[in-house]
Amino acid sequence: MALNGKGKSGLTREEAICLVDACRDGDISDDDVARLTSLLESHDERAMWVLDELELSGMIAQALDSTDTNSFLRGFLERLAAEKSTDDFADITEQRLAEKGDSAEPNKSVDSGDAVGMMFGSKSGTAIEMERVGSPGKLRLVLFGIVITVLAVVGVLLLTQSPSSIGRVVSASPGVMVGRHGAEEKAIAGSILLPGDTVQVPREGRAVMSYEDGTRVKVLAQTEVTLVSTDTGNTLALESGQVTVETPGMPDEDAVVVSTRHAAVKSTSASEYSVTATPTSTRVAVTVGEVTISSPDTAETRILQAGQDTVITGGNG
């Protein structure tokens, strides 16, 4: 598409694309939002070109993504299991028990639970599926199966509703590790995160995790974070590297705090911000909303708003 010079909107392609990039990054002035709006609402050739550029950007991102079929499926199954882990599991238990109670119906298959079957990629991994209700000689085995099923469901409920879990891994590239009690495990989408866990992201890696309150944290390459939970709330300790945080906005006492050696950052309103820590400084940049930055050494606090960034160095909170 030949688009030389300025379009009807009075913007060159270069000017238009700078505005689009700034807009995507949330780093755009009101005047530039107005210019971009005018361009895009014109629906002229240049506006369509911008749309094509956005489409290509999305496709490039996807072409760079290395998530393969198995990883995607694993993430899906874990998410399905997590979503089914509360009410659905209770429903399934109730339903199964009702079905088993209705044992007058001959040759009725006793299923051990869809969610568990899905987790392991088979309809059912337990022996009781093989049993048929209605054969008096096998009734005891079936009752034993029911007890085992109930125990398994209660176990899963206890695990998934553990009061100490503070979040989960949403996605993780290969090489991301979760450290717990001195041992390390590969991070898998859907894994529960507990207080004290560390998430280590290698070079060219990335992980996304979410807290129970909906706060979403992207942990970028060469970053290590530790999840700390205390009576006063959740803290994400960032030694070095970069995280970006999207929070729906929580009351002050519940807001997740990102803590580095130079600053503690939190937001109580719907916000998006990034924190980059090095041994000598911490940079905070706010894309949406506002954050409060406080110094660990002094009582000083400051508020940073959308479009602003700041660098804090040692003892200069």
Added chain:
Amino acid sequence: MELEISVENENEYIRRTQEGDSAAFNQLVRLHQARLRAFAARSILSNDIVYDIVQDTFLSAFEHIDRFELDKDFGKWLRGICRNRMLRYFREQRKRQRGFTVIAELLEARLLREDITRRDDSLERIEALRACLDKLKSADRQLITDRYYEEMSVKDMAAQLGKNAAAVSVKLMRIRAALRKCYEKKMRDTKNRRP
């Protein structure tokens, strides 16, 4: 390597899922996930959001599989669910992000215009693009990776490179132009090779 979708197999997996064999749904996820992610990526610029939206789509499809009529186009049904998820995402973003409204509206309007009943070639486009990315000079590939995979802001990239943000935006635009030329040629060549 993605599995080839066979309509007979697909119908069999759908039927089994409808009858309660939840493991059969795994095969449907395997068959459709790459194509659906490619479809979503044309409107959603972040891989993480694409991943979430496509997972939501499969969760919803699994939950409502009994409503699907066998012998209808399952891919189209999934794209319809996925499109609704994307529209919901745009609506939420419009409330949250300053300046994003106008871009979200534009993408949303195009998504609403898109004919999801037509054969979707998004996956073929992304595969062609992948081959073109492999041909980029390493410095250009790094810039593209930083921006679109790592999702670095242009401002941060500029600071890292010691340039101004406009120079980085324009450089990225030129790399994209080269990628577009390459992948469109590949798509044309593929089309011409078809009997």
